[in-house]
Amino acid sequence: MGGCPATDEGVGVIETVDVTPWPRRLAGTSGVVLLVLGLTVLVGWFFHVAALFQLEPQWPPVTRNAAACFVLSGLALLIVTLKKPNWLVFACGGIVGALSLLTIVEYVFGVNAGIDELLGPAYVTVTLSTRGRMYPPAATCFAIAAIALLLAPKISSKRYTLALALSGSIVAAVGIATSMSFALGSSDAFGWGTATRATPLTAVGLLVFGIGILALAWHVEQPRTWIPRWLPISVTIAVATSTVGLWQALVADGFAPFGRLPAVVLGGGCLMAPILGWTVYLAQRAHTQAVTLRRNEAFLEKVQQVSSTGGFYWWPAAGKVFWSEQVYRIFELDPAAPLTPELRQSRIHPDDLPAHREAVQQALRDARDFEYEIRLLMPDKSVKYVHALSQATRDPDGNLLYVGAVQDVTQRRLSELALGRVRSELAHIARVTTLGAFTASIAHEVNQPLSGIITNASTCLLMLGADPPNIEGARDTARRTIRDGHRASEIITKLRALYSRKDPTLEAVDLNEAAREVIALSLSDLQRNRVVLRTELAIGLPPVRGDRVQLQQVVLNLLRNASDAMSAVDDRPRDLLVRTERDDGDGVRLSVRDAGVGFAPEAEARFFGAFYTTKPDGMGLGLSVSRSIVERHRGRLWATRNDGPGATFSFSLPHIPS
Amino acid sequence: MERSLVSVVDDDESVRESLPDLLAQLGFAVKAFSSAEEFLASDSVGQTRCLIVDVVMPGMTGIELQRELILRRRRIPIVFITAHRDETIRPHLLDAGAAEILFKPFSEMALREALNAALELR
Numbered sequence: 121m122g123g124c125p126a127t128d129e130g131v132g133v134i135e136t137v138d139v140t141p142w143p144r145r146l147a148g149t150s151g152v153v154l155l156v157l158g159l160t161v162l163v164g165w166f167f168h169v170a171a172l173f174q175l176e177p178q179w180p181p182v183t184r185n186a187a188a189c190f191v192l193s194g195l196a197l198l199i200v201t202l203k204k205p206n207w208l209v210f211a212c213g214g215i216v217g218a219l220s221l222l223t224i225v226e227y228v229f230g231v232n233a234g235i236d237e238l239l240g241p242a243y244v245t246v247t248l249s250t251r252g253r254m255y256p257p258a259a260t261c262f263a264i265a266a267i268a269l270l271l272a273p274k275i276s277s278k279r280y281t282l283a284l285a286l287s288g289s290i291v292a293a294v295g296i297a298t299s300m301s302f303a304l305g306s307s308d309a310f311g312w313g314t315a316t317r318a319t320p321l322t323a324v325g326l327l328v329f330g331i332g333i334l335a336l337a338w339h340v341e342q343p344r345t346w347i348p349r350w351l352p353i354s355v356t357i358a359v360a361t362s363t364v365g366l367w368q369a370l371v372a373d374g375f376a377p378f379g380r381l382p383a384v385v386l387g388g389g390c391l392m393a394p395i396l397g398w399t400v401y402l403a404q405r406a407h408t409q410a411v412t413l414r415r416n417e418a419f420l421e422k423v424q425q426v427s428s429t430g431g432f433y434w435w436p437a438a439g440k441v442f443w444s445e446q447v448y449r450i451f452e453l454d455p456a457a458p459l460t461p462e463l464r465q466s467r468i469h470p471d472d473l474p475a476h477r478e479a480v481q482q483a484l485r486d487a488r489d490f491e492y493e494i495r496l497l498m499p500d501k502s503v504k505y506v507h508a509l510s511q512a513t514r515d516p517d518g519n520l521l522y523v524g525a526v527q528d529v530t531q532r533r534l535s536e537l538a539l540g541r542v543r544s545e546l547a548h549i550a551r552v553t554t555l556g557a558f559t560a561s562i563a564h565e566v567n568q569p570l571s572g573i574i575t576n577a578s579t580c581l582l583m584l585g586a587d588p589p590n591i592e593g594a595r596d597t598a599r600r601t602i603r604d605g606h607r608a609s610e611i612i613t614k615l616r617a618l619y620s621r622k623d624p625t626l627e628a629v630d631l632n633e634a635a636r637e638v639i640a641l642s643l644s645d646l647q648r649n650r651v652v653l654r655t656e657l658a659i660g661l662p663p664v665r666g667d668r669v670q671l672q673q674v675v676l677n678l679l680r681n682a683s684d685a686m687s688a689v690d691d692r693p694r695d696l697l698v699r700t701e702r703d704d705g706d707g708v709r710l711s712v713r714d715a716g717v718g719f720a721p722e723a724e725a726r727f728f729g730a731f732y733t734t735k736p737d738g739m740g741l742g743l744s745v746s747r748s749i750v751e752r753h754r755g756r757l758w759a760t761r762n763d764g765p766g767a768t769f770s771f772s773l774p775h776i777p778s
Numbered sequence: 779m780e781r782s783l784v785s786v787v788d789d790d791e792s793v794r795e796s797l798p799d800l801l802a803q804l805g806f807a808v809k810a811f812s813s814a815e816e817f818l819a820s821d822s823v824g825q826t827r828c829l830i831v832d833v834v835m836p837g838m839t840g841i842e843l844q845r846e847l848i849l850r851r852r853r854i855p856i857v858f859i860t861a862h863r864d865e866t867i868r869p870h871l872l873d874a875g876a877a878e879i880l881f882k883p884f885s886e887m888a889l890r891e892a893l894n895a896a897l898e899l900r
Contacts (some may be wrong), residue, residue, distance in 0.1 A: 564862055567863075568792065568882065571861065575800050578800055586803070
């Protein structure tokens, strides 16, 4: 399972877990130790070497059945870790289970099933209540472990590991408890009255067995974190059982320099066990959370890199800023260096500094979400376009806090610029070609009658100059000259109708919506000119009847004019306000207020005439065309001078009666 | 002396009205046709000493008429007239044997020079 970890979480790419080899090795080693232990004991019984199954003459012997159980359990453990063959595991586990369960039945119901001396006579019976019968806790342990081992080949899922780990914990704990009582010199521990007593070999064997099962559980689980989930329970069981073992030993030995010591040990231990388990659980949870956190961080970092977007916090009041690593990368600054305002500003393009300062001031003042675009100037003189957007929130102390993102949009902006250049070139070419075709067709149409006029006039002169003068003929040709002159004039009239008189398509137009569309289209232009646009669009504005595209043309013209009027302004923000409102009476009004150079009072009369322009590259048709469009919509267009710098151009149109 | 016949082919009526009068004043015999097809069908083809023809006309154009006459081995000098002031067509037409190209409106003097050049060509 280490091969394809965490596929269910979708971010497996970031982190892979290797298979840890030691739990499997430990389980296998335990199996071998148990095998050797059991065989040694059996050899001792068969060849009458008491030292092999008894160690000391006063201690109880390891029964033949217990030894057989050790052999079979060890074998099963070894086979499970080697993953084959399953039938052998079932066989070994089955025999161990049957032996141990029958022994338990014998103890509980006081019967003799005749299995105690199945493998031969128990000729050494020190402290054995019944000849050859297994020590009861050992029987219980074997029974539990046998069930776990029988399940092992069947289920290799994580759910199963809990059962495996619990049985391992119990077996190991019994091993610890009995080993401890021997270590304290009390062979009577866990004697259970008249029943068979434990032997040091069984105690050690159970400990090894328990450890082997735990290792197997660990191996099956392959914990993604450093410890398996069930470890807290195992720790609790181990501590509690050890305490019971200690208490047993103290009680059995009559260890009584202090009469209440055993009770104190038992109480303290039982209290300590859950506390320790809980501590392990907390450590485990903290570790899991830390791992999750690290993974999320790595994920976020990667996403930021891929999208060229960095995150930031900004506490404007304290002037404090936190940047994610990606923002440092965009600004090409060292994350280790202290981030001073000077350092940040040093990267901003000098041309954009005023706009940036204005945005900062506004953010400080208004505590509103903001979004703007500025250019950065890198030390190598390359220019980056970054798009910043931010949301105003409050930190836990109630201070204004902006949470935002900075995206490097250089590539996109550069291609847009290139596209814009191509587009404007194309528009220019289209205009020139249209104009060329237009003038050619005018020339052709007008040249025809002109040709007639000149020819007739020439004929007329010749007739008058003849001797005698042909007065009648001259009169005819003069008449034809006049007729051709009229014809030329008619052609001009027709051409005007063809090229300029397009009837507007009338529909209900929401002026706000029309203005919003135009603003959306002009936004990048305005931003490029560092114009700070504000809109105050009246809610519930009644619609007007008109040609949407023509009206949008007017709005576009006014925006362009305003933007152009501010192109030379550097000592104040280039504020532009687009406002819609209900006019007095039955009209709606749209006004565009700039902070530009304004105009002299006497200039107003000339504004709207064709070919009036203050721009070197302008045709001067914008305002004239705009006014004629508005007037065709039965509205009016006018200009006023602001109290402060700049001018306001407004138009008002009658709205559709509701 | 018999007056040389100059044929005028133009779809524009004002030209057909005014130009023959002027040509008559200049001492030519004149016939006017509203299309190239009409001219080709008439018996003037054989008598015409000079042809004044509009470049662009509905139906057969002036250029096609020039080609048709070459095919019929009628070597009539042609003066093209046109309201499209497009200098690029001049060398093309001159190469094909045109005597002159006049852009409308043209003066009496220019017309007289073009006709003289055309008649000398013969």
